[in-house]
Amino acid sequence: MTDIKNLSLHELEAFLAGMGKEKYRAAQVFKWIYQKDVEDFDEMTDLSKEFRSRLKECAVISSLTPEKVETSRDGTKKFLFTLDDGEAVESVLIPDEKRMTLCISSQVGCPLDCGFCLTGTGGYERNLTTAEIINQITAVKTSLQPEEKITNIVFMGMGEPLLNLENVVRAIDIMIGEKGMLLPKRKVTLSTAGLVPQIEELGSRCTVNLAVSLNATTNDIRSRIMPINEKYPIEVLLDACKNYPLPNRGRITFEYVMIKGLNDSLEDARRLISLLRGIPSKVNLIPFNEFEGSTFQKPDRCDVDAFHKYLHDNHLVAITRSSKGDDISAACGQLRGKLKGRNIA
Known part of the structure; x- marks a missing residue:
């Protein structure tokens, strides 16, 4: 059986053509x-009964x-979804004054x-x-009150989106399609x-906002906390960012997780300014959210x-990002979920 939600609009057109149906039927579905x-x-009432039956x-x-x-004291909600094979993922709904992300x-x-x-400490499935x-x-949309609406979608949950590029791009096409x-x-x-090659491919296939997890101003420190830097060092990554096609008047967001004594000095701030010169950018400063087993510490507020x-x-x-949902382990870097039927959240 084909899951319709695994298909782009063009793929659904081809699927229905195989059933002898017109192209416009895909848009209806x-x-x-x-x-x-x-x-x-059966609820698709502008389709014939025969067509619905065949579908x-x-x-x-x-x-x-x-x-x-789970609902945080600040209103953030964390959703745990168990998948058909027993694996699980988490999503986080973050309400704000003017938007719901x-x-x-x-x-x-x-x-x-x-x-x-x-997330990475639990391995990859x-x-x-x-x-x-x-x-x-x-699923989250279904849980909302009638007056509530999801205004923003961010691929910032479990996983590296660019390592799942085909499915992610197809999902984005569904999100932004008319x-x-x-x-x-x-x-x-x-x-x-x-991931530099995938950043370039993403830019050639769809134009959405890009956020880059930078987190350091030297290759030595970035490689220490992000092994991917050994393959795509800072200078190579920033070259790719300079060429990324942003939406109108857009900026690349550089996420900077601040870790006490590691990357939180004014010298780091000076280097960050120099690195980002010439790139339309904004910086999200994210004080490290501590978790069991980590040797890193949250930086001092000052x-x-x-x-x-x-x-x-x-x-x-x-901007300095507040750690919304940290009391339910829903803040940045805290998602983990349930793997192979054992709860490790």
């Missing part, structure tokens, strides 16, 4: 699923139901082993399918540890504030 939230072919014989519309939902996962676990991130990516969104979820391109952000002020005084746009 897409609108029912992604704009009217229908998960039953039920050869296709399914998958869905996810959260196994567990959903942080979604792209892999079960992560193979990159970044030292500041809990597999890529998510397009349907499993999309179903995180539809027959799909109708999200503006500027409301979708993909975060990467810095050092974070001084770092932020130095960037601001030198005209580099920066």
